[in-house]
Amino acid sequence: xxxxxITHRGGEYKKLHAxxxxxxxxxxxxxxxxxxxxxxxxxxxxxxxxxxVGGKILHMTCGAFSERWAEISRDNGKDATSxxxxxxxxxxxxxxxxxxxxxxxxxxxxxxxxxxxxxxxLEEIAEAVHSSSDSLLFVDAxxxxxxxxxxxxxxxxxxxxxxxxxxxxxxxGLAFAVVSExxxxxxxxxxxxGRYLDLLEMxxxxxxxxxxxxxxxxxxxxxxxxxxxxxxEGMERRAARHRELAGxxxxxxxxxxxxxxxxxxxxxxxxxxxxxxxxxxxxxxHLAARGYQISEGYGKMKGSTFRIGHMGDLTVDEMKGxxxxxxxxx
Numbered sequence: 001x002x003x004x005x006i007t008h009r010g011g012e013y014k015k016l017h018a019x020x021x022x023x024x025x026x027x028x029x030x031x032x033x034x035x036x037x038x039x040x041x042x043x044x045x046x047x048x049x050x051x052x053v054g055g056k057i058l059h060m061t062c063g064a065f066s067e068r069w070a071e072i073s074r075d076n077g078k079d080a081t082s083x084x085x086x087x088x089x090x091x092x093x094x095x096x097x098x099x100x101x102x103x104x105x106x107x108x109x110x111x112x113x114x115x116x117x118x119x120x121x122l123e124e125i126a127e128a129v130h131s132s133s134d135s136l137l138f139v140d141a142x143x144x145x146x147x148x149x150x151x152x153x154x155x156x157x158x159x160x161x162x163x164x165x166x167x168x169x170x171x172x173g174l175a176f177a178v179v180s181e182x183x184x185x186x187x188x189x190x191x192x193x194g195r196y197l198d199l200l201e202m203x204x205x206x207x208x209x210x211x212x213x214x215x216x217x218x219x220x221x222x223x224x225x226x227x228x229x230x231x232x233e234g235m236e237r238r239a240a241r242h243r244e245l246a247g248x249x250x251x252x253x254x255x256x257x258x259x260x261x262x263x264x265x266x267x268x269x270x271x272x273x274x275x276x277x278x279x280x281x282x283x284x285x286h287l288a289a290r291g292y293q294i295s296e297g298y299g300k301m302k303g304s305t306f307r308i309g310h311m312g313d314l315t316v317d318e319m320k321g322x323x324x325x326x327x328x329x330x
Contacts, residue, residue, distance in 0.1 A: 001218040014209040023227040030152040035177040035202040041163035047197035058104040060091040064115035064299035090264035093128040106136040112143040115298040117271030126155040158183040169312030245310035268311035
């Protein structure tokens with residue numbers, strides 16, 4: 001990230017942009033366009049809604065972040081319907097049984113729900129959507145992309161979104177939209193797509209290995225380097241490491257407190273039920289003194305839960321150190 005700055009309209013930038021897209025496509029196993037958004041992943045949530053939903057959208061919700069995506073749709077004037085399960089449970093394909101004939105432009109699902117530590121059955125949901133409707137499939141892969149192997153050929157997402165600051169293990173500042181040709185065709189008929197988050201505007205520039213707005217080039221240097229590191233590890237081994245880390249966190253939670261989710265566990269976030277009624281700020285201070293950081297419960301679960309993030313470049317030895325420090329705190 002300390003490389004000298006370059007113009008974002010020159011040949012050197014185009015080479016960097018193309019390198020990132022080529023590496024991402026190979027690692028994700030897709031030939032779909034990958035559009036760079038100068039935003040957080042939330043920006044791409046809004047981009048998908050504004051760009052490709054002209055009428056109705058169906059949201060599968062099971063926690064704070066899937067619910068927020070539904071709120072984004074409503075805030076943008078879309079006719080948004082939510083089908084929900086209680087927090088802590090997975091949103092299964094059976095939720096869609098009575099809805100897919102409703103003429104929805106898109107169905108939106110969160111793969112790994114960060115607020116609850118739940119992993120939704122993406123392939124089952126995708127099969128239901130594609131076999132029973134013409135709806136586009138939107139997937140929030142913020143805490144699953146580059147941590148889990150997503151079978152793009154089976155899931156066939158029309159929009160798959162994520163950012164730099166989760167399993168890519170980089171600072172925040174860039175988000176990505178993996179988009180299908182079907183979505184781009186649909187976007188051509190949608191009015192009032194806006195400008196900054198218009199996926200067709202991004203596509204127009206992406207065809208020339210550019211972005212519409214000034215990008216964080218230092219971060220892009222880091223991303224290009226990091227994608228090489230991920231390729232060296234290999235996605236299957238990377239996913240296995242994430243599963244091992246998740247298993248360690250869940251084992252600790254079961255021994256010392258309890259797990260909040262009712263099965264269907266995320267491989268990148270573990271949500272712990274605070275049955276010991278520990279003061280989170282005291283726990284956080286204890287861990288910070290030893291070089292570790294975890295997150296408080298999110299939304300309505302603040303105070304009753306806390307969350308352990310285990311993604312990106314975290315090693316097994318580092319995870320052992322965190323759990324030992326947490327045991328001291330208990």
